[in-house]
Amino acid sequence: MEKDFQKLNNLAKTCVQSEAPHCVAACPMHVDIKALCRAVATGDFTAGRRLLEKTLPFAGLICRVCEAPCTGRCLRNTLDSSVQVRALERACMDRGGAPQTTGEWPEKQERVAVVGSGPAGLYAAATLLQKGYSVALFESADALGGSLRGDDRVRDVLAGELQAIATAQTMCNIVVGQDVSVDDLLGQFDAVCLCWGRGQGAEKPEDFDAFTFQHKEKKNLFCAGCMLGGNYTQAIYAAESGQRAARSIERVFQKVSVSAARTGEGVYDSKLYTNLAEEPSVQPLPLADDGTFSAGDAQSEAARCLQCQCLECTKNCTYLQHYKQYSGSAIRPIIKNINIMTGWGTRDANNFIYDCALCGLCGSCCPVDIDLGGVNLPAREFMWETHILPPAVHAFPLRDMEYSVDDMRLARNQQGFEQSRYALFTGCQLPASMPASVEKLYAHLAQSLDGGVGLLTGCCGAPAIWAGREEQAAAVRGTLRADWEALGRPELIVACPGCYKVLNETLPDIPLRFVAEVLAGHLPAGAGVAPGQYAYHDPCTSRHYAGLQQSGRQLAAACGAQVAELPQHREHTVCCGYGGLQYHVNQPLARKTTGARISQSPLPYVTSCSNCRDFFATGGKTCLHLLELVFGAEESKGSSPFAEIDFSKRRAQRRALNRRLLKAFWGETVREEDAGVTVIISDALREKLNRQHILEDDVVNTLQKAEASGRRMLEKATGHHVAYHREGYVTFWFEYTLEAGRVVLQNAYSHRMQIVEKV
Amino acid sequence: MEVVKTEPVDIRCELDDVDMVQKPVEVRYLGHTFPVELMSCPVCGQVYIPESLRNKMREVEETLENK
Numbered sequence: 001m002e003k004d005f006q007k008l009n010n011l012a013k014t015c016v017q018s019e020a021p022h023c024v025a026a027c028p029m030h031v032d033i034k035a036l037c038r039a040v041a042t043g044d045f046t047a048g049r050r051l052l053e054k055t056l057p058f059a060g061l062i063c064r065v066c067e068a069p070c071t072g073r074c075l076r077n078t079l080d081s082s083v084q085v086r087a088l089e090r091a092c093m094d095r096g097g098a099p100q101t102t103g104e105w106p107e108k109q110e111r112v113a114v115v116g117s118g119p120a121g122l123y124a125a126a127t128l129l130q131k132g133y134s135v136a137l138f139e140s141a142d143a144l145g146g147s148l149r150g151d152d153r154v155r156d157v158l159a160g161e162l163q164a165i166a167t168a169q170t171m172c173n174i175v176v177g178q179d180v181s182v183d184d185l186l187g188q189f190d191a192v193c194l195c196w197g198r199g200q201g202a203e204k205p206e207d208f209d210a211f212t213f214q215h216k217e218k219k220n221l222f223c224a225g226c227m228l229g230g231n232y233t234q235a236i237y238a239a240e241s242g243q244r245a246a247r248s249i250e251r252v253f254q255k256v257s258v259s260a261a262r263t264g265e266g267v268y269d270s271k272l273y274t275n276l277a278e279e280p281s282v283q284p285l286p287l288a289d290d291g292t293f294s295a296g297d298a299q300s301e302a303a304r305c306l307q308c309q310c311l312e313c314t315k316n317c318t319y320l321q322h323y324k325q326y327s328g329s330a331i332r333p334i335i336k337n338i339n340i341m342t343g344w345g346t347r348d349a350n351n352f353i354y355d356c357a358l359c360g361l362c363g364s365c366c367p368v369d370i371d372l373g374g375v376n377l378p379a380r381e382f383m384w385e386t387h388i389l390p391p392a393v394h395a396f397p398l399r400d401m402e403y404s405v406d407d408m409r410l411a412r413n414q415q416g417f418e419q420s421r422y423a424l425f426t427g428c429q430l431p432a433s434m435p436a437s438v439e440k441l442y443a444h445l446a447q448s449l450d451g452g453v454g455l456l457t458g459c460c461g462a463p464a465i466w467a468g469r470e471e472q473a474a475a476v477r478g479t480l481r482a483d484w485e486a487l488g489r490p491e492l493i494v495a496c497p498g499c500y501k502v503l504n505e506t507l508p509d510i511p512l513r514f515v516a517e518v519l520a521g522h523l524p525a526g527a528g529v530a531p532g533q534y535a536y537h538d539p540c541t542s543r544h545y546a547g548l549q550q551s552g553r554q555l556a557a558a559c560g561a562q563v564a565e566l567p568q569h570r571e572h573t574v575c576c577g578y579g580g581l582q583y584h585v586n587q588p589l590a591r592k593t594t595g596a597r598i599s600q601s602p603l604p605y606v607t608s609c610s611n612c613r614d615f616f617a618t619g620g621k622t623c624l625h626l627l628e629l630v631f632g633a634e635e636s637k638g639s640s641p642f643a644e645i646d647f648s649k650r651r652a653q654r655r656a657l658n659r660r661l662l663k664a665f666w667g668e669t670v671r672e673e674d675a676g677v678t679v680i681i682s683d684a685l686r687e688k689l690n691r692q693h694i695l696e697d698d699v700v701n702t703l704q705k706a707e708a709s710g711r712r713m714l715e716k717a718t719g720h721h722v723a724y725h726r727e728g729y730v731t732f733w734f735e736y737t738l739e740a741g742r743v744v745l746q747n748a749y750s751h752r753m754q755i756v757e758k759v
Numbered sequence: 760m761e762v763v764k765t766e767p768v769d770i771r772c773e774l775d776d777v778d779m780v781q782k783p784v785e786v787r788y789l790g791h792t793f794p795v796e797l798m799s800c801p802v803c804g805q806v807y808i809p810e811s812l813r814n815k816m817r818e819v820e821e822t823l824e825n826k
Contacts, residue, residue: 716769756785757804
């Protein structure tokens with residue numbers, strides 16, 4: 001992954017959230033219009049005035065004469081019409097209290113002659129004065145102001161605004177070129193900035209660098225304003241050119257590059273994306289005859305500002321909201337997290353990396369296609385390969401995967417067939433959650449399809465993939481491939497959309513069909529047991545599989561369901577909380593993820609994924625699986641809001657299903673193993689076991705061994721027997737009592753540390 | 760390093776039928792080893808970790824996992 005760090009850094013740079021709003025990018029002075037509107041919308045004109053004066057010398061002038069190029073780029077133009085920014089600036093200057101004095105830099109020895117006192121000359125002079133340089137301002141007329149002097153809009157404020165350059169030496173009635181030459185000025189001053197009108201003097205715009213405004217030969221001669229032509233004949237562009245020329249002059253004085261690292265100066269294009277789909281149209285307020293707003297109208301107008309930002313990823317993702325991040329901001333901390341040398345810092349982003357549902361929603365919403373799962377998953381893989389991902393983090397779901405593959409896997413041809421034309425692949429969680437449906441499904445397929453329908457259970461390896469353990473996932477796939485070949489390479493009828501995605505991506509030569517498509521073509525008699533209105537939930541694993549999305553809806557409709565769409569559907573669907581093993585590493589976050597999805601419609605949901613169905617049930621949401629529409633509802637889930645998923649019950653259901661399947665379809669009788677001990681567990685403790693990822697099998701095995709060997713303790717105060725057992729990366733502790741020959745569990749807990757016993 | 764000690768608990772090893780006593784043992788995690796004093800059987804060495812210590816252990820586990 002090391003070689004990909006630069007690629008990831010570059011990916012972070014493509015995020016548009018940190019781009020300036022289009023209005024700010026279009027403003028030559030880059031006034032923070034978004035912040036200005038925020039302040040005015042709350043009636044805080046003082047904050048607005050401070051903000052303007054911080055960015056904008058002569059704000060009282062500019063708010064009257066600015067050509068407002070910002071309004072041309074305002075995204076409101078696509079909805080109604082742009083925010084009237086200049087009038088809002090005027091409102092701040094009129095109502096924002098006394099002017100703020102800005103700090104000045106220490107006095108410096110360099111002297112600059114500024115020729116012309118229109119907007120460009122004034123801004124050049126003010127910028128240089130503010131930086132501590134001495135300025136002589138040459139004006140051919142008898143007073144300062146240039147083109148502003150004849151402008152009625154500023155007549156009342158011009159004199160007051162000129163106080164900002166009161167410390168400049170004013171040289172009126174001097175015509176540079178006649179009374180004194182530019183070369184004379186260059187001899188007398190450290191730099192000269194020509195801010196006079198077009199056609200004056202011998203210098204041409206092309207004699208100057210188009211960005212820095214430095215003369216190409218005379219390195220201490222600069223220009224700004226109207227003489228440059230084009231936009232620079234407009235006040236706001238001229239003002240900015242004066243400021244930019246002053247900055248160039250300072251760079252010459254400081255003996256640094258005049259042109260280096262000056263991005264962000266002048267007008268530029270912003271790539272910021274803002275989703276306006278939900279934005280209502282709000283008509284602008286009319287201005288008074290003098291071009292101003294009342295205080296109230298200014299507030300209302302400022303509230304029309306869209307406060308442009310992207311955040312498409314965060315708006316749609318509970319996980320990013322939980323961490324207060326967006327994709328672009330998250331990538332660098334992820335890289336830092338996995339790059340830290342062991343012992344040289346804290347890996348602050350570990351949980352962030354583990355908690356992502358890897359569902360792809362951020363990528364499908366992002367205007368530049370940044371999929372954070374595509375960063376978090378390789379990060380997990382890298383962490384696992386370099387031994388910085390503790391094995392205990394994903395131990396529980398991977399133990400379940402091993403159980404699926406090693407203990408619960410079935411690979412059978414249909415009785416009477418030497419090989420299979422089709423095989424039902426159930427995956428691991430569907431049989432655990434909906435055993436009756438699996439049984440009915442297999443019976444129906446075996447009866448309806450010709451050529452032999454085999455049965456494949458086991459696992460596709462998704463838990464290992466999500467845990468970053470590609471080697472383990474490959475081993476699971478190897479087992480599946482061997483089973484598939486042993487059945488005569490059948491077409492797999494895949495009952496789980498997650499498995500479909502994994503198999504499609506990792507075993508592309510195995511022909512697949514999604515179960516909904518098959519059932520829609522072979523609907524059993526009596527299907528459609530629960531007609532009614534449902535909202536269709538697309539599992540996140542089907543995000544990029546239009547066929548799965550469509551066949552699920554078609555099957556639901558064929559079963560008599562009226563299917564409504566959720567606000568986020570198909571490629572914009574949302575994870576249920578199971579994706580990426582989120583539930584296994586951060587249950588409170590997974591509950592939030594579940595909660596966000598189930599609140600999107602009051603209708604009952606229907607979906608094609610048993611995990612989604614079960615997670616919604618934990619939140620108290622009725623959600624039927626498509627197979628339940630076809631074959632009837634599973635027995636009552638009996639779940640209360642946010643009850644834990646009962647992993648022990650799911651194991652027991654799988655064992656029972658395997659026994660039933662083997663008996664019903666292959667005539668084999670498998671006896672249930674006798675654990676040797678029956679443990680009574682209260683509902684509250686069962687909830688704790690599930691929360692702490694302790695299986696009832698762990699309880700039974702540990703207590704059975706303790707009782708058989710006598711290796712247990714007795715805590716005298718409570719009368720509880722105590723026994724412990726290490727399983728993989730976890731040590732389990734159980735407190736229990738023996739009551740009338742029964743074992744009653746009293747408490748259970750676990751830790752990851754390993755005890756080294758010493759005799 | 761300060762050795763973590765648990766409060767003495769009146770607990771008996773039922774295998775050896777003896778009262779357990781506080782003894783130095785070690786706990787290991789992610790390549791780190793820590794000395795602790797836990798109630799232990801003087802004969803077979805089995806130890807007792809009360810649930811109250813489990814929460815402290817989780818904090819240490821998390822610190823080590825983020826190193």
